[in-house]
């Protein structure tokens with residue numbers, strides 16, 4: 001079988017999704033002073049991350065997660081992967097991290113494909129540059145899941161011709177566009193970085209719109225034939241001001 005043409009990607013900020021579970025029984029055993037100190041320290045660290053976002057050197061989102069897979073999601077974007085490693089280590093050294101257990105993490109980089117436009121035309125396009133270096137939407141709800149494109153028998157994405165893949169991605173984009181103003185998406189590529197090929201992070205004002213969009217997309221040819229999904233995580237955006245109520249026991 002002759003090789004098909006790969007698609008070039010244009011890549012932006014690196015992204016760490018860091019999911020944690022709170023060890024409530026240990027947290028409840030901590031003294032009130034210890035708890036106060038731990039929350040204050042996290043508050044400061046989150047303040048630093050927000051400062052970096054203000055300077056447009058990265059972005060930060062904090063969410064509570066519903067269901068047993070995790071309790072919290074700390075999401076950071078940075079120009080380099082090393083910065084993510086550093087901030088993760090710093091976070092792990094905080095007092096509060098002693099009461100958090102790792103639930104899941106995902107390492108990826110903001111990615112745009114070049115099925116619709118040439119990479120060189122994307123370089124000087126401010127709209128594209130903003131999408132590659134996104135300030136995470138301050139929308140109420142977040143949905144994250146990793147995914148692959150299938151490579152089995154007749155349904156092998158990596159054996160499809162470029163034009164055919166471009167056609168399928170165009171149709172995919174058209175379905176997505178129906179949700180303008182309702183769902184925002186950030187696609188991060190993770191080949192070589194993590195266990196799946198892409199991370200899908202969605203934002204919505206109304207949580208039900210995630211289900212509507214994902215359901216509708218299941219019928220798009222590209223999802224119906226080629227998509228394989230990992231675990232879904234769903235949650236709600238929180239601010240530093242919410243820390244006290246989240247951790248009050």
Ligand code: VOV
Pocket residue numbers: 111112113114115147169172173175176177179180183184185187198200202213214217218223227
């Ligand atoms: C708001 C919804 C929305 C919109 C508008 C949208 C549009 C677009 C466009 C225009 C493009 C192509 C250019 C690019 O940006 O790369 C993509 C690309 C991609 N998408 Fe998408 N997508 C959405 C939403 C959306 C969802 C919900 C999913 C998950 C699939 C599902 O079935 O659960 C998804 C997946 C992807 C992936 C994995 C890629 C990269 C595939 C590759 O092979 O490179 N995506 N997507």
